[in-house]
Amino acid sequence: MFLELDSVGRTFVLERRKHTEELCVLEGITFGVAEGSFVAICGPSGCGKSTLLRLIHGLQQPDTGEIRVRGERVLGPSLDRGMVFQHHNLMPWRTVVRNVELGLEALKLPKAKARKRAELWLEKVGLSDFAGYYPAQLSGGMQQRVGLARALAIDPQMLLMDEPFGALDAQTRVLLQEELERIWEANAKTVVFITHDIEEALFLADRVLVMSARPGRVIADITVDAARPRREQWRAAPEFAQLKGDIWKLLRDGQHEALLEGVGK
């Protein structure tokens, strides 16, 4: 397996006024991801899916279990893994092309080479004409595309995406999903994609992992067998609606339990 998670758990300690409270966010997460596959992790908000992604990236360490990439334990961030954030997180004082170069600086590429590579990726996300703009001058969808170009420019083995289209309007989101599918097909990187949007997960991924509400556990592992390129036909297919209904049911049951638990306290 390319990426392996072995009974990964994570607990946050909250400092309250008088006592400390332990909040178990993730519990016994075990799954593997094959190289070149597109995996979506879908779950209700607050189920720890963003935390899970940060653990995979190495920004945080799990409390129990371990995460391995190609058999090697993840101990910190690495340029082998490119991250796209929920909020674009672009530096407002850097132009678009300079933002894309952020990760290339750590790769210690010669300046001209880095610039060329950044421009190439800007072209692939369709923003060549905006290289000299500042992020605040772009629309939300464009900002997110810069974030994607920034992550892809370091040529990572794995792309980690944390609800990258969550804050966009519906039309832009659909357009960007299609664009992502196109880019992914051309580059075939391993992708772990976090989302709370079932349709988004089904449209993009080869495999959808469904997580329960806190403490987050993987409650279902669904393979999405649909020919690529999928485009709009797949969204309209009966199988799509069927899978969507299944996942929705799983999520709703999980949510329902969590709600009742809250009432019980």
Add this chain to the structure above:
Amino acid sequence: MTTVVEPAKAAKPRRRATDNKWVQRAIVWGALLVIYELLAIALGDFYLATIEDIVGGFIQVVEDGRLKTVGESLEHLLVGFALAAAVGIPTGVAMGRSFIVDSVVGMYVRGLFVTSLAALLPLLIILFGVGFKFQVAVVFLFSVFFVIVNAAAGARDVPRNLIRTGEAFCVSPLRRFTSIVLPSSLPYIVVGLRLAIANAYTGMVLAELWVGVGTGGILKNMGQNRDLPKFFAMVVLITALAAFSSHLIRVLERRLMPWADEVRA
């Protein structure tokens, strides 16, 4: 059936002469000058000097060679202000980024920030005499805390998202400081410098008034001799210099932060 909505013919905004900000300024300032002039005539030259007297006073001030004294005072101001910036910016940024530095020096900075610094003048005279060192020390003390407090606020306010993004893209700690913390704090630092230069002028005049030398000394004499035309001319001159210095820092701001300007446009 779809209908295409014809864009409404944009009403051409009528250009009025009063839309120009310089015309607006000329009207307001002209009116204020007229009111002042009328007041000066009504009260008589025992209390106020008329505008033509002030202009005459200014010519006399120039003829008396007072500008050289003002130039010397400005030299003290510049040295004190430069020291304040050189000490204040690093101290403030360190305070904002390090809990330890903040708890060690923060208390004194905040304490002195609210102290009436004029009360310290006798102590400074004991320490430095009444010459160059004393003048510079007063200017320094009057301006340094504005620089520190604002730089600290800026360094504290660096968005965590951006620092985490830097970590995710393996930007080294030193580079994170120079390419994320500093540009993010820059707007605050510039505000601090602008407040500081205004206070540096206050400090300069106050120190000279206290010991009766330089520009402040001249003002003191003119006031005591009721040489109002010259006195007002000097006051206007110093005010104009202070405003000009503040404006220079604004120009510097535009140079250093092109992203803020382009976003505004």
